[in-house]
Amino acid sequence: MRDTESVSWEELMRAANRGDGRAYARLLTEVTPVVRGIARARGAALGADGCEDVVQDVLLTLHLKRQSWREDAPLRPWLYAITRNKVIDAFRARGQRVTLPVEDLAEVLAAPEGPDPLEARDMERVIGRLDPRSAEILRAIGIAGDSTAEVGARLGLSEGAVRVALHRAFKALKRLRERMIE
Amino acid sequence: MKTAALIAALAADATPRAGVGGRMLRALVPALALSALALVLLWGPRAGLAGVLASPLVVKTLLPLGLALPALALVRRLARPEAQGGLPGAVLAGLAALLALAYALALARQGWAEAAAQWWGLSTLTCLLSVPLLALAPLAGGLWALRAGAPAHPARAGAAAGLLAALASAAIYTLHCPEDSPLYLPVYALAMLPVVAAGALLGGRLLRW
Numbered sequence A: 001m002r003d004t005e006s007v008s009w010e011e012l013m014r015a016a017n018r019g020d021g022r023a024y025a026r027l028l029t030e031v032t033p034v035v036r037g038i039a040r041a042r043g044a045a046l047g048a049d050g051c052e053d054v055v056q057d058v059l060l061t062l063h064l065k066r067q068s069w070r071e072d073a074p075l076r077p078w079l080y081a082i083t084r085n086k087v088i089d090a091f092r093a094r095g096q097r098v099t100l101p102v103e104d105l106a107e108v109l110a111a112p113e114g115p116d117p118l119e120a121r122d123m124e125r126v127i128g129r130l131d132p133r134s135a136e137i138l139r140a141i142g143i144a145g146d147s148t149a150e151v152g153a154r155l156g157l158s159e160g161a162v163r164v165a166l167h168r169a170f171k172a173l174k175r176l177r178e179r180m181i182e
Numbered sequence B: 001m002k003t004a005a006l007i008a009a010l011a012a013d014a015t016p017r018a019g020v021g022g023r024m025l026r027a028l029v030p031a032l033a034l035s036a037l038a039l040v041l042l043w044g045p046r047a048g049l050a051g052v053l054a055s056p057l058v059v060k061t062l063l064p065l066g067l068a069l070p071a072l073a074l075v076r077r078l079a080r081p082e083a084q085g086g087l088p089g090a091v092l093a094g095l096a097a098l099l100a101l102a103y104a105l106a107l108a109r110q111g112w113a114e115a116a117a118q119w120w121g122l123s124t125l126t127c128l129l130s131v132p133l134l135a136l137a138p139l140a141g142g143l144w145a146l147r148a149g150a151p152a153h154p155a156r157a158g159a160a161a162g163l164l165a166a167l168a169s170a171a172i173y174t175l176h177c178p179e180d181s182p183l184y185l186p187v188y189a190l191a192m193l194p195v196v197a198a199g200a201l202l203g204g205r206l207l208r209w
Helices: A009-017 A021-042 A044-064 A075-093 A121-127 A132-142 A148-155 A159-181 B003-011 B020-043 B049-054 B056-078 B086-110 B112-119 B124-146 B154-173 B182-206
Strands: none
Touching: A009 A021, A009 A075, A021 A044, A021 A075, A021 B003, A044 A075, A044 A121, A044 A159, A044 B003, A075 A159, A121 A132, A121 A159, A132 A148, A132 A159, A132 B003, A148 A159, A159 B003, B020 B056, B020 B124, B020 B154, B049 B056, B056 B086, B056 B124, B056 B154, B086 B112, B086 B182, B112 B182, B124 B154, B124 B182, B154 B182
């Protein structure tokens, strides 16, 4: 699958579920503006930073729950359902209740990030609460763009151990985010 | 952390993982084996079990097993964030209505007194206690499997897992149960109820995402 080719989200997700990291990165990159569009349209009261927190929450949830998408189903309804849930959570964290009919979400326009990418505050706060090594692995791969092999070589870990640590870090982030909401 | 950085980190964790279905298989098979083993060792099979299973009375075991299939489909469906009960839910509701109708007809034919005599059978209390006990392992397995899902309604998904566990447990308990009158059916239904309620309660807590 070449990067310039037009590929459906369903195909990308199926490839991702078989371990294709490049297809997965492309899918996440393509769904992000759509999720951001919904977050900004339905969560305007959260502010631009708050909306970016929702976007990152959706990406994290999508990642950990990606097996709940049935491979023969369209991806969008699944994505909208997760996004809707996370917008509701964001309001709940502020003590507010909102109702969002799923049908409305499909009509929202996608929102690009804009010239100055936003730093989501909540994610940074929960990363700060991870154990130092998990946080280091997460930042090295995400921000510095290192491969799992490079991180492993630096920390004296096998590539497999880095992968396991990375996955555990995402699960821990999710738990910490949930605790912030309650 | 910027969103692009998060995406890069997430994409590095693309190792395939088991979904709800895979985890169901992994958890329910040993859980059911455990319950069946417990029945054989602690309750004991009923006298002449082989003969019973070769007779039309085998329906008593096949009925909950048959209902467990749409219940399994319902659990898997309710594990998805965008799904409602759909076809499996409708099938289950239809079958339950059919059973209730058949029961009402049997009741009309044989009378309340006969039915009440069956309800207060010697093993009624055992049934009411055994079905929930034998459902513990499959319920735990089902809820664990559902933790990989993202149910739109956690309590409902938990209740479906409870129903599945209760049906499987009921099928196992029939291997011990000495009551053979169809009029006994409501005792089973009553015995399954706490399992469904426990599933709903636990699901509401454990399956939120």
